[in-house]
Amino acid sequence: MSSPSPRSAHLPGLDGLRAIAVLAVLVYHLSPGALTGGFLGVDIFFVISGFLITGLVLRERETTGRLRLRAFWLRRARRLLPALGALLLVCSAVAWLIGGDVLLHLGRQLLGAVTFSSNWVAVANDQSYFDETAPELFRNLWSLAVEEQFYLVWPLLVLPLALIRSRRVRVAIVAIIAAGSAVAMAVLFPPAGDATRVYYGTDTHSFGLAIGAVLAILTSRWTVSRLVAARWFRVLAPILGALSLAALVVVASVFTTDAPLVYRGGLVAVALLTAIVIWGSITPGSPLGRALDLAPLRWVGTRSYGIYLWHWPVFVLLVAAFPSWERTGGSGWLLGGVAAAITVTAAALSYRFLEQPIRRDGFRAVAGRWFGGWRGIRGVGTAATVLVVGALVATTTVAVLAEPDQGDAQALIERGKAAIASATAAPTPTPTPSAAPGTPTPGPTELPPPPAGADITAIGDSVMLASAPELQAAFPGIAIDAVVSRQASAAPAIVQGMVDAGILRSTLILGLGTNGPVDESVLERIHHIVGGGHRIVVVDVQAPRGWVPGVNTELGHFADEHRNVELAHWQEAIAGQLNLLARDQIHPGSRGGQVYVDCVKAALQRLDDLPPLQGAQEFWLPQVPPLLRR
Incomplete structure (x- = not known):
């Protein structure tokens, strides 16, 4: 496959795969028990991230001869920070209005969110991923922390890898890293205890990112002419990808968070299946890639980051605001549906008016448009923006100060x-x-x-x-x-x-x-x-x-x-x-x-x-x- 520029590249099927991953997570969280293994959507995201980021770094290194780390990290900041900042301010303000349990450990959670260390903050404070007694407003940000830690460290490791001329050696090194993480999860998993440490740990849950990186190295020198000539490859890859996608659906229906198999090879299998799906999708002319590129899936996939961010805090806030609302049966599905509707709306607005403008034009240009005019109609808009942002910041501060000692x-x-x-x-x-x-x-x-x-x-x-x-x-x-x-x-x-x-x-x-x-x-x-x-x-x-x-x-x-x-x-x-x-x-x-x-x-x-x-x-x-x- 040819190597387009990082910004113009469109890899078939990845948006659709993102959509499937985020929908699995939504069903898992918003309708508990309906899809017991829906949490594996996070591991699908990990593989996609490892594949895309490694591919981007390799392409820039090969086309320019160097990697501009500052520019790389700035692009990541433009991609991640706007939606995250809006989420933290809006949900913290609403939590203050509701009060009670949703304010528990809010300051600690915000600290973990803004430093991208939510996973380790939770581990250090013995906060269980599986604990249903505390709502933990921003619990879902643990996976964002793992990915961001990967974004910070991985480019520094890819640079020396790129100097190794043998692709087999490069693949072997990254595969060893993946295997080490998987073995660490299996060995440290406590069969009769809480699995939060191995589930949250960057060291024990990075194998998906590394497996995605292996796939990126393997495919980094593909050319369209070679792949088109290899007819067997073009036929086999989509078939294996489709079978792997079907296997992921089955696994999502049977996995449970308490099964030892999940931590002793199960999540590794999910990562490997995801890599095969990606491989089958990006092969030129792949029918699997075309199927996953259907417009509805692409729409959800391009907004999957925002959907993932908003879904859990929205659900927690709804449950806290309406404690008498039945959460099982038909009423439970209705509650999940309302949460999903609010989530998709918030993610779409964030994508349209916040994420895309900043990603395209940068923080300074967007801030100039928002806060740069104080006359006429533009001045009214600027004043309103300042008031809203100021109110959200102030309310978030008050919410942190109002934290209860316990729920x-x-x-x-x-x-x-x-x-x-x-x-x-x-x-x-x-x-x-x-x-x-x-x-x-x-x-x-x-x-x-x-x-x-x-x-x-x-x-x-x-x-x-x-x-x-x-x-x-x-x-x-x-x-x-x-x-x-x-x-x-x-x-x-x-x-x-x-x-x-x-x-x-x-x-x-x-x-x-x-x-x-x-x-x-x-x-x-x-x-x-x-x-x-x-x-x-x-x-x-x-x-x-x-x-x-x-x-x-x-x-x-x-x-x-x-x-x-x-x-x-x-x-x-x-x-x-x-x-x-x-x-x-x-x-x-x-x-x-x-x-x-x-x-x-x-x-x-x-x-x-x-x-x-x-x-x-x-x-x-x-x-x-x-x-x-x-």
């Missing part, structure tokens, strides 16, 4: 943490001994008596944590292991550890599923570990998340399949009393915690009321066919 959900969680810490410091009641691992399970009449608190182990997420004081009051001596952002997939290892240590009590309460889907195999592993001699209560989930219906269905099936398992109907009990929850419609206060406890009590009572089974109908023994009984 309402976080306050409830801290209350639960304090209760658990206080109970830990007190003498621990002696629990009723439970069956040791490997011993025969008790018969039908040997189910343990109704449990006292000293006989109960409770494992859960932040919902159980917020309910801890009420659980302790209802079941004195209960052992509660509950943490924020816990995924159900972490539970089997926790339960096994308790069994191995001999501290698992005769009744187990599980309160998981708020933070992501629950797999049947996870529940069955837990049941296998504890055996039939334990009572198990699983608490279903109330949260405005798309995966909740599936979670509650899975928990209900699990309870139906096992006689020693009962479902606590938390969602049904709290559905008409959402005012007893924090504004996130997830975490209970004191009165909500009492409803949670009542559901658990009712489930335990149902287990206690079960009549004993007789003979071969015991739930852990197989039925004997009638013919064999004779």
Whole structure:
């Protein structure tokens, strides 16, 4: 492929691929659970960025013999800063008008945004990407930080690479960088913990950028004449690209943020598939490139940066402004649709009146047009612009000063943490001994008596944590292991550890599923570990998340399949009393915690009321066919 100038170049299909990436992210965030792997859109962006920036640097180096770093970074600033500045000022001002949780850590977030270090600021402050308790207005800017750090450092590395005459050596060096980042993510990923560090880290999440760079080096010397002559290439590349695009769609439908496979090769596979899609699109005459260049996709793709910037803050602000708005079912789709409409409108206006003028004419020329005239109609416009910008800056300053110490959900969680810490410091009641691992399970009449608190182990997420004081009051001596952002997939290892240590009590309460889907195999592993001699209560989930219906269905099936398992109907009990929850419609206060406890009590009572089974109908023994009984 010929090498056009950086500004005039149009690479077929890339705008359409950008559109697909940003739409996946929008569906993932604005309609939680509808596309569980939509977060991979960010990794598609990384590959595109690595490909474009490396190609631009190589072209300038080859055509001029040097790289003007100041001009390169100025172009990046013109591209990124105008939309970002407008977003920060407008959304911070609106957050001040709404107040409450949306102001949490606002100053810290703004600092990370303007220094392009949001990812490391979040890591340094233990702010989890997966934490649903705090809305974090500018959480989505972590990926912009990773890209900007790449823009700052990568040109300095490409220059010495360009001096290496062998293209194979150059490719090998960049491929080693990509592999090192991927291995770092896999090695540092904590299977039973929070994956924020490896997801946010520039070191652990740069493989997509590097894979894009590899593709740019491989294609940097393509010529139209060579590619047109290679008919097999022109046929094969689009086919492989189309198949890879289809694979990305499938992956976006099945990936979940709690799956270890995502961090141990899954995201690398997404980056490689994206590189193949790009390769298949930019091949001359590619039908894939033409398909991805359809006008609607190109329109979205050229505005994808603004759409990505605005979608998450707009959604957070809407949720905060209308806390009683149902966020699941038809109402949830309506909320997401309103957020999407506002997002696209804001991005289009920013692109038309801010980003494009500054990108084309520069900061100084645009500022001169805005602030350069003080007479007549132009003077009125200038004055209005000064007033609006001044008001936004002032309101943003006031918003930072008005930051609360913690959000309402976080306050409830801290209350639960304090209760658990206080109970830990007190003498621990002696629990009723439970069956040791490997011993025969008790018969039908040997189910343990109704449990006292000293006989109960409770494992859960932040919902159980917020309910801890009420659980302790209802079941004195209960052992509660509950943490924020816990995924159900972490539970089997926790339960096994308790069994191995001999501290698992005769009744187990599980309160998981708020933070992501629950797999049947996870529940069955837990049941296998504890055996039939334990009572198990699983608490279903109330949260405005798309995966909740599936979670509650899975928990209900699990309870139906096992006689020693009962479902606590938390969602049904709290559905008409959402005012007893924090504004996130997830975490209970004191009165909500009492409803949670009542559901658990009712489930335990149902287990206690079960009549004993007789003979071969015991739930852990197989039925004997009638013919064999004779």
